[in-house]
Amino acid sequence: MSTRSTLQKLQTELRARLARAARERFGIALDDIAIEVPPRVALGDLAFPVAFELARRIKQATGEKRAPRQIAEELRPALEDVASVRRVEVAGAGYLNVFFDRAALLVTLSAETPFSERTEADDRPKRIVEHTNINPNKAAHIGHLRNAVLGDAFVRILRAAGERVEVQNYIDNTGVQVADTVVGFIHLERMTLPDVRALDQSLPPDRPFDYYCWDLYARVGLFYRNGDPDAPEDADKLRLRAEVLHAIEAGGNDVAELAEYVSMRIVECHLKTMQRLGIEYDVLPRESEILHLRFWERAFERLKQAGVVRYETEGRNAGCWVMPTDLHKGTEEHEADKILVRSNGTVTYAGKDIAYQLWKLGLLGLDFYYKPFHTYPNGHIAWVTTSDAREHDPSAPKFGGGATVYNVIDARQSYTQEVVRRAVAALAPEAGERASIHLAYEMVALSPAACAELGIELSDEDRARPFIEMSGRKGLGVKADDLINRLEANARREVEARHADLAEEEKLKAAHQIAVGALRYFLLKWTRNSVIAFDFKEALSFDGETGPYCQYAAVRAGSIFRKLDAGKRARAEELVRRAAEDEQAAEALRRVFDGEAGDELWALVMLAARLEETTAQAAAMEEPAHLAKYAFQLAKTFNLFYHRHRIISEEDETRQAALIAIAELARNRLGAALATLGIEVPERM
RNA sequence: GCACCCGUAGCUCAGUUGGAUAGAGCGUCUGACUUCGAAUCAGAAGGCCGCAGGUUCGAGUCCUGCCGGGUGCACCA
Numbered sequence: 001m002s003t004r005s006t007l008q009k010l011q012t013e014l015r016a017r018l019a020r021a022a023r024e025r026f027g028i029a030l031d032d033i034a035i036e037v038p039p040r041v042a043l044g045d046l047a048f049p050v051a052f053e054l055a056r057r058i059k060q061a062t063g064e065k066r067a068p069r070q071i072a073e074e075l076r077p078a079l080e081d082v083a084s085v086r087r088v089e090v091a092g093a094g095y096l097n098v099f100f101d102r103a104a105l106l107v108t109l110s111a112e113t114p115f116s117e118r119t120e121a122d123d124r125p126k127r128i129v130e131h132t133n134i135n136p137n138k139a140a141h142i143g144h145l146r147n148a149v150l151g152d153a154f155v156r157i158l159r160a161a162g163e164r165v166e167v168q169n170y171i172d173n174t175g176v177q178v179a180d181t182v183v184g185f186i187h188l189e190r191m192t193l194p195d196v197r198a199l200d201q202s203l204p205p206d207r208p209f210d211y212y213c214w215d216l217y218a219r220v221g222l223f224y225r226n227g228d229p230d231a232p233e234d235a236d237k238l239r240l241r242a243e244v245l246h247a248i249e250a251g252g253n254d255v256a257e258l259a260e261y262v263s264m265r266i267v268e269c270h271l272k273t274m275q276r277l278g279i280e281y282d283v284l285p286r287e288s289e290i291l292h293l294r295f296w297e298r299a300f301e302r303l304k305q306a307g308v309v310r311y312e313t314e315g316r317n318a319g320c321w322v323m324p325t326d327l328h329k330g331t332e333e334h335e336a337d338k339i340l341v342r343s344n345g346t347v348t349y350a351g352k353d354i355a356y357q358l359w360k361l362g363l364l365g366l367d368f369y370y371k372p373f374h375t376y377p378n379g380h381i382a383w384v385t386t387s388d389a390r391e392h393d394p395s396a397p398k399f400g401g402g403a404t405v406y407n408v409i410d411a412r413q414s415y416t417q418e419v420v421r422r423a424v425a426a427l428a429p430e431a432g433e434r435a436s437i438h439l440a441y442e443m444v445a446l447s448p449a450a451c452a453e454l455g456i457e458l459s460d461e462d463r464a465r466p467f468i469e470m471s472g473r474k475g476l477g478v479k480a481d482d483l484i485n486r487l488e489a490n491a492r493r494e495v496e497a498r499h500a501d502l503a504e505e506e507k508l509k510a511a512h513q514i515a516v517g518a519l520r521y522f523l524l525k526w527t528r529n530s531v532i533a534f535d536f537k538e539a540l541s542f543d544g545e546t547g548p549y550c551q552y553a554a555v556r557a558g559s560i561f562r563k564l565d566a567g568k569r570a571r572a573e574e575l576v577r578r579a580a581e582d583e584q585a586a587e588a589l590r591r592v593f594d595g596e597a598g599d600e601l602w603a604l605v606m607l608a609a610r611l612e613e614t615t616a617q618a619a620a621m622e623e624p625a626h627l628a629k630y631a632f633q634l635a636k637t638f639n640l641f642y643h644r645h646r647i648i649s650e651e652d653e654t655r656q657a658a659l660i661a662i663a664e665l666a667r668n669r670l671g672a673a674l675a676t677l678g679i680e681v682p683e684r685m
Numbered sequence: 686g687c688a689c690c691c692g693u694a695g696c697u698c699a700g701u702u703g704g705a706u707a708g709a710g711c712g713u714c715u716g717a718c719u720u721c722g723a724a725u726c727a728g729a730a731g732g733c734c735g736c737a738g739g740u741u742c743g744a745g746u747c748c749u750g751c752c753g754g755g756u757g758c759a760c761c762a
Binding site: 036056068093498533629 | 689691705724755757758760
């Protein structure tokens with residue numbers, strides 16, 4: 001099945017005709033013909049600035065100066081005899097503006113299924129999207145939410161565009177952060193594994209294990225600094241961390257067992273938090289397996305063979321294996337080379353990431369063992385890796401081996417990501433340069449107002465800054481579940497005010513959908529490279545450019561069809577269908593779109609028709625915000641339409657049929673756009 | 686020092702391969718519920734697109750320099 005929409009096919013057809021005309025009339029081969037949307041619908045549905053380009057190319061080729069308008073006139077006949085084209089105008093300095101046959105196109109569009117509702121093909125190359133990747137030692141905060149929501153929306157966008165996608169969530173269960181929380185349990189709380197289990201059991205639902213660890217982790221941060229947040233870390237205290245870290249890496253001891261319990265319990269908490277937002281994973285690769293299954297050793301051999309790494313015998317990196325880079329010039333303060341293996345023989349983060357990236361691309365020649373970790377309500381299973389062959393479940397899907405790997409990681413790690421990419425590229429040029437994509441995004445920081453609300457005291461210096469960076473180590477941040485809870489409570493109040501008669505269950509469901517809509521839209525409306533200065537008032541708002549605004553438009557559209565008489569609706573749909581064959585019916589339909597009001601109606605149709613194109617663009621540009629902006633614009637345009645035109649009470653049958661078709665189109669495409677963003681439309685709100 | 690990102694309305698941000706009169710939201714002011722739902726809609730005010738050059742028929746968008754802000758450049762992850 002084709003994944004291209006009516007509009008996209010039409011554009012391809014028009015491009016081909018222009019290319020042929022340019023070749024035949026001017027002997028010029030145009031490889032990429034730009035298509036624009038005119039600023040106003042009265043100027044047409046599509047605009048081709050192709051005459052400007054041709055004027056330049058003709059001058060280059062022959063020295064002859066031709067007026068763009070004249071060139072456009074010569075090209076015009078090539079577009080005029082296309083079936084869906086009503087007329088073509090030459091406008092401005094030489095634009096070719098195409099006007100569609102509105103009645104014919106409305107009929108076609110009404111019969112079309114938006115591609116986000118189609119099923120994906122299994123034979124397509126696999127895209128791997130890795131996101132979330134939260135250190136499993138404390139509750140998730142809103143910065144982690146940006147990562148997860150961005151990654152999940154991108155997954156949905158790729159799937160909507162027909163791609164096959166695998167979702168991975170990397171678990172760094174052997175890192176410093178987990179060690180810190182374990183240090184807290186052992187040295188601050190004086191607890192053993194049974195104690196921690198008992199504590200976990202005793203915690204209330206509103207302050208679960210990840211919340212407890214959030215506070216504990218902050219206390220450990222203070223502990224290392226002997227109680228003074230501004231003091232340097234105490235070397236003796238840091239030794240405790242090193243001991244714990246070493247024990248975790250070695251495995252097979254009490255400390256490692258405690259770390260295993262803590263980290264996997266936190267992973268469960270994170271999965272639960274993400275599930276609230278509709279975010280699911282296919283597989284959870286763990287760092288412990290990267291170590292135990294010797295992924296690095298294999299990668300290291302490859303890198304040595306390829307001559308990518310060098311053993312340093314002198315200088316300050318003596319005894320280390322380094323990868324030379326020209327990413328920046330070396331200075332006295334900063335080496336240009338990146339250390340992959342320390343002088344004590346242990347591998348750095350970048351090294352482990354290279355091995356993992358090679359596995360994701362199917363280039364390592366090793367694999368994990370897998371066992372089920374979590375089953376979602378829909379039956380979907382999130383698998384986790386294991387290094388124990390006896391635990392392996394043979395029914396596990398084949399993971400890894402992606403044709404493209406997208407790593408959703410914040411922009412602060414761009415340098416390391418580039419090192420990884422280059423190392424992979426040195427072994428497999430194509431895989432490194434084209435298949436390894438760092439989907440970078442800027443951080444979520446706190447606005448000064450948000451800090452004030454959290455009771456955080458700011459220095460004068462900080463107050464002058466536009467935003468304040470969050471810090472898990474300092475316990476400075478907004479916990480994800482806290483924010484979701486507040487959103488749900490607020491939404492619940494709003495629903496209550498409007499629909500007091502609904503069953504409690506219905507109210508809660510709607511409140512949840514609205515809260516998720518608000519949060520997901522809030523995190524997606526910014527482009528990736530924009531820093532979000534988190535503000536409670538803004539994040540908790542349901543008015544203006546928000547998820548609930550978009551949902552509201554869809555709910556209103558839905559209520560039209562709930563109240564519209566079924567027979568009337570069927571007759572209207574039949575009337576539109578008839579316009580496909582019956583010229584008289586088509587002419588009647590066309591008249592609805594005449595005049596100024598007709599332009600306004602048509603503008604909504606054209607906007608709704610651009611769903612597939614916009615989704616494909618968001619996928620190609622790797623920017624979910626484009627789709628979010630589109631959904632908002634569509635909702636806004638629909639709200640105006642809704643305000644201006646009464647559908648149920650419309651007495652002219654043809655006009656009503658057109659209005660119904662337009663409303664249905666808008667409702668359908670808006671719902672599809674929101675679904676792709678992971679936002680559901682409530683029944684009532 | 687070097688690398689990357691950013692600078693657009695009072696504030697927060699969009700602006701698709703360079704295209705027609707630079708757009709939203711919030712905030713401010715004015716108006717619209719006897720209505721398919723006012724979580725809405727309409728209108729007004731608000732812009733040397735950081736500065737200076739350059740390329741082009743055409744620059745918010747591309748190039749160079751400068752100014753201002755952010756992030757990174759660990760034998761941390």
